[in-house]
Amino acid sequence: MCTTCGCPTVGEHSHDHDHGHDHSHDHTHTHDDHHHGDGHHHHHEHPTPSQAGQTRTISVETDILDRNNRLAATNRLLFASQGIFTLNLVSSPGSGKTTLLERTLRELGGKVRCAVIEGDQQTDNDAQRIAATGVQVKQINTGAGCHLDAHMILHAAADFDLASLDLLFIENVGNLVCPASFDLGENHKVAVLSVTEGEDKPLKYPHMFHAADVMILNKIDLLPHLTFEVDKCREMALRVNPNITIIEVSAQTGEGMDRWYAWLSQGMADARSKKA
Amino acid sequence: MHELTIMKNVVSICEQNAAGSRVTSVTLDVGELSGIVPGALEFCFDSCTKGTLLEGASLKIIIIEPQVRCNGCKALFGARAYHDSCPECGGFDIEILFGEELRVKELEVV
Ligand SMILES: Nc1nc2c(ncn2[C@@H]2O[C@H](COP(=O)(O)OP(=O)(O)OP(=O)(O)O)[C@@H](O)[C@H]2O)c(=O)[nH]1
Ligand SMILES: [Zn+2]
Ligand SMILES: [Zn+2]
Ligand SMILES: [Zn+2]
Numbered sequence: 001m002c003t004t005c006g007c008p009t010v011g012e013h014s015h016d017h018d019h020g021h022d023h024s025h026d027h028t029h030t031h032d033d034h035h036h037g038d039g040h041h042h043h044h045e046h047p048t049p050s051q052a053g054q055t056r057t058i059s060v061e062t063d064i065l066d067r068n069n070r071l072a073a074t075n076r077l078l079f080a081s082q083g084i085f086t087l088n089l090v091s092s093p094g095s096g097k098t099t100l101l102e103r104t105l106r107e108l109g110g111k112v113r114c115a116v117i118e119g120d121q122q123t124d125n126d127a128q129r130i131a132a133t134g135v136q137v138k139q140i141n142t143g144a145g146c147h148l149d150a151h152m153i154l155h156a157a158a159d160f161d162l163a164s165l166d167l168l169f170i171e172n173v174g175n176l177v178c179p180a181s182f183d184l185g186e187n188h189k190v191a192v193l194s195v196t197e198g199e200d201k202p203l204k205y206p207h208m209f210h211a212a213d214v215m216i217l218n219k220i221d222l223l224p225h226l227t228f229e230v231d232k233c234r235e236m237a238l239r240v241n242p243n244i245t246i247i248e249v250s251a252q253t254g255e256g257m258d259r260w261y262a263w264l265s266q267g268m269a270d271a272r273s274k275k276a
Numbered sequence: 277m278h279e280l281t282i283m284k285n286v287v288s289i290c291e292q293n294a295a296g297s298r299v300t301s302v303t304l305d306v307g308e309l310s311g312i313v314p315g316a317l318e319f320c321f322d323s324c325t326k327g328t329l330l331e332g333a334s335l336k337i338i339i340i341e342p343q344v345r346c347n348g349c350k351a352l353f354g355a356r357a358y359h360d361s362c363p364e365c366g367g368f369d370i371e372i373l374f375g376e377e378l379r380v381k382e383l384e385v386v
Contacts, residue, residue, distance in 0.1 A: 053386045055300060060293050060380045064285045064304070146278055178278040181311050181378075206358040207311040239359040242369040 068182055071150035075157065075185025079168065083275030085268045086168040088148075088186035090208060092201075093174030095194040096218040098126045100251040100260075101169055105133040107254075108167075108261065112268065117156045117170045119148040126171060136160065147178035150185055166268050180207040187267065188213040195219045195226060199233035206240040214245045216260065221250040279316035282378070283324040286317075289380045294329050297385035303336040307377040309358065314339065342375025 063069065079086045089097045105114055116137040118127040127139040138156045140148060153170060160168075170186060172179045180189075191212035193201050196219060202209040209215065215237050217230065230248065237244050247263065249256035290299055306312055314337045321335045342355045348367035355375070361368050 055384045055386050056297075058293055058383045058385060060289065060382055062289050062293075062380050064282055064289065064378045064380060066289070067285065145281075147281075149281075177311065181278060203359055207309070210358045236359075239361075239368045241358070 065181065065183075068150045071154055072183035072185040075150055075153055077185075078157070078162065079185060079187075080271070080274060082162045082165065083272045084162060084165050084168050085264070085271035086170065086184075086186045087267075088170045088172055088179070088184050088189045089192060090172045090176070090179045090189055090212065091174060091192035091194075092176045092197060095174075095192045095197065096251045097171050097174070097192050098129055100192060100216065100218060100249070101171060102129055102133055103251050103254060103257065104169075104260070104264075105130065105135045107257065108264075109134060112166050112264075113164055114167045114169065115160050115165050117148075117153060117168070119152075119171055119173045121145070121173060142173055146173060146175050147182050148172050148184060149182050153184045166272070167264065176201070176205040176208045180205075180211045187271065190214045190216060192216045192218055193233075195222055195228040195230075195233075199229055200236055202233070202237040202240050209237055209240045209244065212241070212244060214247065214263065217246060217248045218251055220248050220255060221253045279312060280320050280324070282312060283317055283320045286380055287324050287328055287330055290383055291329050293380075293383060294385050297329065299330045299333045299383050300386050301334045301336065301384035302330065303338060303381040303383075305338050305340055305377045305379040305381045307340045307342065307375040308356065309342050309372060309375040310378045312378060338381065340374055340377050343373045344370040344375070345373055346370055 075086075089101070091097050101116060105116070108114065114135050116127075116130045116135055117140060118124070118130060118137055119140050119142060120126055121142055121144070124139045124141070127137050130137040138159050140152050140156055142148065142152075148170065157168070170184060176191075189208075189212040191208055191214070193215055195217065202215070217233065220230075223230070234246055237246060245263065247256065247259050249260055251257075286302065286304065290302055304317070306314055306317070317337065318335060325331050325333060343352065344355045344360075345352050346362035346365060346367055347369040348362060349365040351362055351364040352373075353363055355370065358370075358372075359368065360370070362370065
């Protein structure tokens with residue numbers, strides 16, 4: 001049991017079944033699975049051992065990510081109560097998340113109080129790059145894990161003095177698939193896409209671009225050397241998410257970063273004004 | 277491969293609801309837009325249930341096809357992807373009503 005949030009720690013099964021209330025509804029077992037749409041079934045049957053006892057059906061109807069979502073809601077409330085604007089940066093490996101953060105922190109440093117949570121499978125290379133900018137950073141190694149979850153963020157955030165922060169960046173593990181499913185309690189997911197990856201990424205990884213509110217199109221300094229069509233990419237992103245804000249930058253040269261800073265400052269102002 | 281995380285959550289939700297009874301069958305609702313690959317869930321089911329109340333249980337996955345509403349003209353239609361356009365007005369601004377589910381629906385216990 002974890003003392004910070006009272007949840008069973010990852011990988012450990014909870015075995016306290018003595019709830020004072022009944023949280024499931026029993027009914028007799030029928031075989032007419034009715035559901036929305038024209039779903040088809042996947043069966044993965046094992047030979048059932050002959051049973052002396054009667055089978056009972058328990059209706060559960062619980063979201064599989066329920067625990068993550070509840071912890072994410074806790075995080076969101078915590079950040080909101082301190083007026084912190086929190087962003088979850090997601091992308092494929094190498095699109096430039098850390099480079100974007102380094103420049104942002106150097107250029108906003110002094111004016112804005114920032115902190116960074118760095119998710120990485122194995123190394124602390126990114127955390128060291130962030131620390132070199134003078135901004136406080138907390139490293140999370142996910143090991144084989146392909147995404148950060150709300151529980152990790154809850155614990156990492158406990159290491160910061162939240163009352164003294166305006167802006168919290170979470171750099172997720174480089175992966176355009178899994179992090180889309182896990183709410184961390186952020187205000188927005190920011191998808192970073194670099195122009196060397198091809199303009200059709202939003203259609204190939206629609207969940208991520210659907211879940212993100214902003215797409216940073218990075219490495220535009222390389223456009224003269226590529227056949228990448230910016231307009232086509234914008235169109236594809238808007239198809240999977242008509243409300244997505246698209247900001248074209250070069251984290252390397254600094255081109256276009258003004259729009260990113262303007263968007264950040266608007267978000268920080270909103271978060272501050274909603275502070276309880 | 278977050279199907280592994282998903283399956284561990286399934287096991288823990290089932291164990292809580294089974295309250296000590298042996299689980300013979302688990303039914304999941306999986307929306308086509310949930311980002312989860314049913315085959316990958318099936319693949320890790322045996323290893324995740326080993327040594328739990330679910331050991332030896334069968335897994336049933338009900339695939340839920342997306343139902344969406346066009347925010348432009350309010351038409352209701354089935355879709356297969358986030359970038360499907362409205363058959364009535366051609367717009368891309370759609371709201372997902374069903375199809376993102378990821379849910380333990382029911383258990384059979386003995
Ligand atoms: N030309 C160019 N190169 C860039 C730009 N931004 C980042 N890079 C380069 O792209 C490579 C990857 O950048 P990172 O910032 O480490 O990418 P990342 O997204 O943090 O990578 P992971 O954390 O491993 O997923 C580095 O060699 C950067 O120097 C840019 O705007 N233009
Ligand atoms: Zn905990
Ligand atoms: Zn990085
Ligand atoms: Zn329409």
